[in-house]
Amino acid sequence: METVQDLDRTQQGEGPPEGRKVGRRGLLKLFGLGAVSIAPLPLLPNVLSSVLAPGRGPVKSGYDPALAPNGRVRRWMMIIDLRYCDGCQSVGKPPQCTTACIEGHFAPEPMQWIEVFEGELHGGGTQFIPAPCQQCQNPPCTNVCPVGATFATPEGSILIDQNRCIGCRICMAACPYDRRFFNWGDAPVPPEAMLAHYDIEHQTPAKKGTVMKCDFCPDMARAGTLPYCAQGCPNKAIYYGDLEQDVATNGKDIVSVSRFLSEHEAYNLKEDLGTKPRVYYVPGHGEFVGRDSAKKGRMATVWPWVQRAKGAKTWKR
Amino acid sequence: MEAIGPWRQRLEDTAFAPIAHTSKVYWIWLSFLLAVIAWGGYAYYVQVRDGLIVTGLSDRISWGFYITNFVFFIGISHAGTLISAILRVSKAGWRTPVTRMAEFITVVALCCGALFPIIDLGRPDRIQNVILYGRWQSPIIWDVVAITTYLTASITYLGLPMIPDLAIFRDRTAGWRKWLYSVLAIGWTGESRQRSMLATIIATMMILIIPIAVSVHTVVSWIFAMNLRVGWNSTIFGAFFVAGAIFSGVATLVIIMAILRKVYHLEEYILEKHFVYLGYLLAAMALIMIYGNLSEFITTGYKMEAGEEFHMRELFLGQFAGFYWYYFVGGLVVPPLLILIPWTRNIWGVVAAAFLIDVAMWIERYFIVVATLRVPLMPYEPRNYGPTWVEWSIIAASFALFGLLITLFVKIFPLLAIWEITEQREESQTVTESLPSARTQLAGEPAGGAV
C-alpha cells in the first residue's frame, strides 16, 4: 500500500530522477527555440495577406491626391455660415443641401449624409445646423475600424471602402456626430444607380451590410467643382475650401479661410471631444436671410426612390 | 495492478457513470436543444438573406441583443479561471470537485460568445478581412486576439489536469471510446517523469491564464470604453467588467453545478459546503460590483455633464428603470443577503441567488449597450430598440448551444477531476495524520472531500 510519502521516498531513493536534470536544460533549450520560432507569429497576418491579399494595408482611394496650384496636396475643409442657413424655410422646400446630396449620390432612404438639425438656442429660439461628416483630423471612426475599411486620404477626407467593410458597426458607435449610416437591407435606390460602377469616391451603388457617409465629394473637389451640398444651398451658406491654399468659396464669394474663421469666431461641433473636425461653423440662425430665431420647423427630407426601387424595403434611422 | 480502495473506486465509478449509461431523458433533452438550435439556424439564414434589417437595430441604436449576448457569454467564461487558477494558486483545496465543471463552462461559454460578433456582422462573408487586413489599433482586433488566446489557453487548461482521468477512462472502456481516450490521454502511465512534466505545465498554465483572462474581459469592455459616448466614456470599465465577469461566471457555475449534481448523483463530492463557499465568493463579488456601480454613478451623477442627465434619467427613472433597479436590488443587494443570512445559506439559497445574478448580469449588459446608444448625439428624437423574432431565436439558440455543449461534454469527459480530488484528499489526510490527536478524528471523517 503506497502512500504519498512512500512515493516521495521512492523518488528520493532512486536518486535524482534521470529525467530531471536533462529535463531542465532541455526545457530551457526548448523554450528558447520555441520563443524564437514563435516570434514571427504576430507578423503572420502580414505574411498571409501579402501572399493572399496583395495591396494590403491602409486602403487607398486609388486616385492621386488633389493638388493645389503650386504642387502641394490639398487639405479640404468646409465652413458653414449659419447666419445664412434658415433650413430652407424661405424657399419653402426641404433642406436643399440634403436634397442635392441625396440626388447626386443616390443616397438610399433614410440616409441624410448632410443632415440639417434644429438646435435650441438659449432663450427659446432655434438655429439650423447642417451637419455633414465632420471629416475629423482625429477621427474616432478611423481609429476603431478593425479592417481599415474607413481611412483618411492625404487630402484629409475620411472615406469608406465598401468592398472591405465587414459591417461590425463599431465606427457607428464611435462617431460622436451621428454621421454614419448602415445599409441594413438592400437599399432603395433608383435603377440608374445600379448602372454606376462602384468607386470609393462615389459609394454608389450602396452595398448591403456596409457603412456609408458623407465623403466631401472628393472626385468633384479634385475636378474643381463644389460638392453637391454647397451647390444646392440657395443662400450660399456652405463654403468649401482648402486649408493648404487658405481659400474657400461658396460658389459666389471667395474668402481667406484663416481670416474668415478668426473674424467670425468660427467653432467646431463638440469641440471638447478633441476630434478636431474640418467643418467649421460661423454662429448664427439665418438672420442674414431674414429668419427670426423663433420661427421653428423645417420641411421633412424626401427621397424620390422608394416607388422606383422595386422590392426594396426602407428602414427608419 | 494496485488495489484501489473503496473510496477511490466510488469516485471513479461516479465519474464514469455518465459515460457508461445514457438515459432516455438525456436523448429527449438533446433533441430539444437541437431543435432550438435548428430554429436559430433558420433565423440566422433569414438574417443573412435579407440583411440586418430583420433585426430591431437602427442607425442610432446599432448594437443590441447580439453584442449583449457576446459580452455576457465572454463574462461567464471567467468562471473557470477564477475557480481553477486563482483558487489553485492560493491552494484552496475545497475547489477540487468543481474545477472540472468550471473549466467546461469556460470553454463552452467562450465558444458560444465568440460566435456573436460574427452573427452581428453585416458582411459575415468578409470575416477573413479581420485576419488579412486587421489593424492592431482596433479594439475589435484586440478582442479577436485575446479571445483566441484565451480559448486556446482554456482548452489546454481543461485538458491537462484531465489527462490522468482520461487514462482511467481509457482503461475502463472498449471500442471507439477506448481509442478516443487513448488519443486524448496521450500515453499517460503515471510514472514520475510524466507527472513532473505535467505538474510543471499545469503550474505554468495556472499562472499564465490569469492575466490572459483579465485581459480578455478588459478588451471586451474597451470595445465600449474606446468610444466617446455618455455611459461608455469611463475609465473604470476594464476593472468593472472583469469583476462582473467573475461574478456572473461563478453564478453560472453554481447553477450548472446544482443541475449536474442532481442529475448525476454527485452528492458525495459536491457538498453544501461547496455551494456555501461559492456563495461567499458571490457575496464578495456582489459587494465589489456595488462599489463599482456607486463609483461610476455617484461621480458622474454629481457632476451631470451634458448628456449624463438624459442617460441617468432613462436609466434610473425612465425606460430602463425596471431593468436597472432589478439589476441593482435583485442582482447585487439581494444575493449577498441570501448568502449572509444563515437561514438561506444553503444549497437552495445559493442557487436562487445565482439565478437572480445571472439574469441581472444579462440585463446589465443589455442596458449598458442600449441605454448608452439611446442618448441622442445631436438634436433629434431618441430612437427605441425592440428585438425581433430573429434576435430572440438566435439568442435562444445560443443558450441551447451552451446547454448542448455542456451536455455533450458530460457524456465524453470526466465530470469530476478524479486525479485532483484524490491528490487533495491525500494531502489533507497526510496533514491530519501528522497530528497525533487527529487519529481519532479521522475515524469519524465523512467520506469525500476532506478539508
Next chain:
Amino acid sequence: MKRFVLTAAGLLTFTVFALGSAAPAHASHLLMRVSEPAAALVGQPSEIDAAVTSADTGAPVAGVSVTFYAHATFARADGFMEIGRAVTNSAGVATISFVPHESGTHDIRVDYAGSADTTTEQAAAAIAVDGAAPQMYVQKAGIQVPGLNSRLIMGLLTIVWGTLLFIGVTIIRIARAGQADGSALQVPAGQGSVR
C-alpha cells in the same frame, strides 16, 4: 530676373495709378499708396502698408479705416478675398501682416470706405512671392511616445504564445515518455491512498 521684372511691373503699375489719381483734385479726396514688401516668401508673414494722404495738402491722414484684399482663384470662383483691416496711424499708414500660401504674383487691393463726402478709393499693387515651402498645413492629432506602438502588443503576444508553444511541446514529450515506458495499462502508481 523674374523678380526684377515683377518689381518693375509693380512700380510701373503704382506710378501710373498715382499719376492718374493725382489729376482731378477734390476737397476731401484721399490718396492711398500701397507699398510692397521687400521680400515676400511663401508661408512667411510679410507686411503690406497702405499710406493715406490728403489729395489737396499731401498731409498724412490718420484714423482712416482701410480694408486689404488679395486676388484668388479656387474651384471656378475668381475674385478678391479680404485679408485684413487696419486703421491708419499718426503717420497715415495702415499695416497688415499677410501670409501668402502660394508663390507667384498676388494682386492686392486696398479699399477705403469713406464718409458721404469722400469717395471710396482703391489702390492696387502686386506682390511677388517666392519660395517653395513644403506642405504648410500639417494636421496634428495625437502624441508620439517612443515605444508605445503596436510592436508592444506583438511582443506581449509573442511571450504568451511562446509559453503556449512550450506547453504544447511538453505535452508531446509526456506522450513520448509514455510510449517509452511500454505498458499503458498500469494504474498510475501512488494515486489513491489506501487505508
